[in-house]
Amino acid sequence: MTQARLMDGTAVARRIVEEAAQRAADLTARTGVTPCLATVLVGEDPASVTYVRMKQNRSRKAGIASRHVALPAATTTAELVGRLRELSADPAVHGILLQHPVGEHIDERAAFEAIAPEKDVDGVTFASFATMSFGLPGFVSCTPGGMLRLLDAYDVDPAGKRAVVVGRSAILGKPAGMLLLARDATVTYCHSRTRDLSAVVREADIVVAAVGRPRLIGGRDLKPGAVVLDAGYNEGNVGDVDFDTAVEQASLITPVPGGVGPMTIAVLLEQTVTAATRQLGA
Structure with a gap:
């Protein structure tokens, strides 16, 4: 099988930050x-x-x-x-x-x-989760928001696809699933009580790893051609996915570092400029 293409979060984030910087400069000028x-x-x-x-x-x-x-x-x-x-x-x-x-x-x-x-540009409040879940104007949690922007950048449409989110934290796993659901994916959440995690993950077209356990998910756990978003960052610069084996099964995969991390900061800055624009009525 051909090795997966890397989803270059650094490059995509750079474009988002450049656009945010231009918007910030325009706002300051006005x-x-x-x-x-x-x-x-x-x-x-x-x-x-x-x-x-x-x-x-x-x-x-x-x-x-x-x-x-x-x-x-x-x-x-x-x-x-x-x-x-x-x-x-x-x-x-x-x-x-x-x-x-x-x-x-x-x-x-x-x-x-x-x-x-x-002012919740990190998307961590109850209000932000609610507006995100209902598709109303507000601020998304930055890491999940960054992951969706990566999917867009690589022309991955979640609609109709099976997405499995491994992790259920209030600012990462849960909002990631809600954002995918809003894009018409069929979403399954997995966690520490999930039975036969590998079997569930193996059904996924899109895998979000957000549990904070190094190399929890390996190539053996993936459906061939799956898109893998690794939000884990553990000691030794390793993610929640065993990259060396997963890259042999996936079609697209984020590296650690250089994948999801840069996107998190990019969305944070973009949302800060949006917050300022709204507050200034501009």
């Missing part, structure tokens, strides 16, 4: 206001610090102002909620990103819900 993304980080987890710094750098390159709020690891839920509400009420801030996870002592859902829906 209104005198630069779109602003506020990032909030609790603690000093090395991976989270790196992710936030990357997002700040990409924001600046796209003509988006960046405001960073660094909070100590001992920050309480009430303190975090208070800071997020302050940012939500600040007219100079157009988008808010709370870097997660935030620590086990914090009620992460309460923190997310302190973000005003019109």
Whole structure:
């Protein structure tokens, strides 16, 4: 069998960011206001610090102002909620990103819900999930949104196809399935209680791996010609899919890194510019 084509998230993301940068520049020229993304980080987890710094750098390159709020690891839920509400009420801030996870002592859902829906450019609130599910104007969860944009870029139409989502987190697995359902795919969710996972995955035309377990899905688990979107990122730069065996079965597959990751940031920046445009009535 011919090896799968790689879905180049870096290249597709670059085009999205270039378009977002042009929109940001046009908005600034028309209104005198630069779109602003506020990032909030609790603690000093090395991976989270790196992710936030990357997002700040990409924001600046796209003509988006960046405001960073660094909070100590001992920050309480009430303190975090208070800071997020302050940012939500600040007219100079157009988008808010709370870097997660935030620590086990914090009620992460309460923190997310302190973000005003019109500034939820990461798509993590109840309101964002609802608007996404009902196909109404709002903001999608960035990683699932990025995966759908990859499918579009490679001319993969989910309509009528069987999609299997492995993982059911509130900001990745669940929204990924809802977005595929909105595109008329037939969606099955799999998780830690799924019996005979391999048999279910083997029926899929589109596989979304979003469970956080390295190399959980291998080539033996895939239907020949399946499209594979690997949202996993584990220690050692490996995804949730065993790339070396999966590439022999799939028709299209995302590499790790360089697949889904760049798309996540691209959608975040695009949605920040959209949020600023809406808030400025422009």
